[in-house]
Amino acid sequence: MSPRPPTLRENRRYILVRVEPAGTVIDQKELYYTISDAVTSLWGDAAAGVIMQAVVAAEHGHVIIRCRRGTEKELAIALSTVTACRDVRLALRIVAASGTIESLRERIRAGKPVTEPASEIVTGSAGTGGAEPGECVFAEKPFLIAQCNGQKVDVIEKGFKNAHRLFLTRSDLEN
């Protein structure tokens, strides 16, 4: 099949989305089904057919989602109703919309967060209660540090049972 000439192609827009919590492993296909489900649930099949959403890339904690031009608003509203992907809790934060994938990739490169090693926060905090590097104590329970980014610290409860993830700040660990 020969490609259509540019004037006969549909105009598309690309939405850059940040996936939270940081470090979530994204399966592009699963995320596509999740987004598709959210769009269909909110707007119905007819509108979903017009929006024509698709996940075109997932890289560095970001996802690029394609839609038809003029339907960005509907897609953005539907994206805000996504709360989980295959029982993994997540949130999709819209960063930007563009007409090309390349400009969104530049945006990812420009806004890449600096993630600190877990040991750094332990040595700097007062309330670690003699915990080993990569560990901390919060509410008198031991936690493993999963992610540190500036003030934000994600910790996972130590142990193989009830391994809940908590979202804290450096100040929480210092107090």
Add this chain to the structure above:
Amino acid sequence: MKITDAAVFPYPCGDTSVRRLALEAKALGFDSLIAMDTPAGSFDGMEILSGIIVQDATMRDVIAKVKRAKDSGAVISVSARDNGFNRAVISLKGVHILRGIQAADKMAFDHVTAKMAADNNVAIDLDLSVLIGARGIARQRAIHRYRDMLTFERRFEFPVTLSSYARSYLDLRAVREITGLCSLIGMDISGVETAFDGVGRVTTPPMSAVRVIS
């Protein structure tokens, strides 16, 4: 105008500390939030107001709890029930917000209750977690109830607040996203801005009828 999330549930009710919620909410465009069962304060320029929710209680219990909490400076909310209960709660001094109108029975909020809410400066809360998390009939019913309530709001101009009911920072939504979600219930941008300021409206003491100039 302050942009306020009218209900979040920090650790231990949720998985996010109040400071982290404040950080994330600030990044999403909020100025303040009401944290349930948490002392008031501020963090990184975000104002954190203390909140209390009275739910599943008889009118006698509500009166006792509101009386106890009145001087604490907390924002007091009561969960809606039947029509008679809602009218009694709205006329109770010290109550700031009536919540869960989408979960109450069909006739729980009518034009008389709306007029009373406007007269007593009690806000009606819109729970956005239903629009975000629910699917199918539950969300359809909530949209219908909110649309119905907003027709009264336009007529009687009682305060409205917006709550994410976030138990995790993942449940928070950006101001722009909330504006989009509110468009589902027929709220325009100015309506959303007014609703974000609803908490300020109900917590500010009313202006005195007589003002001494000199």
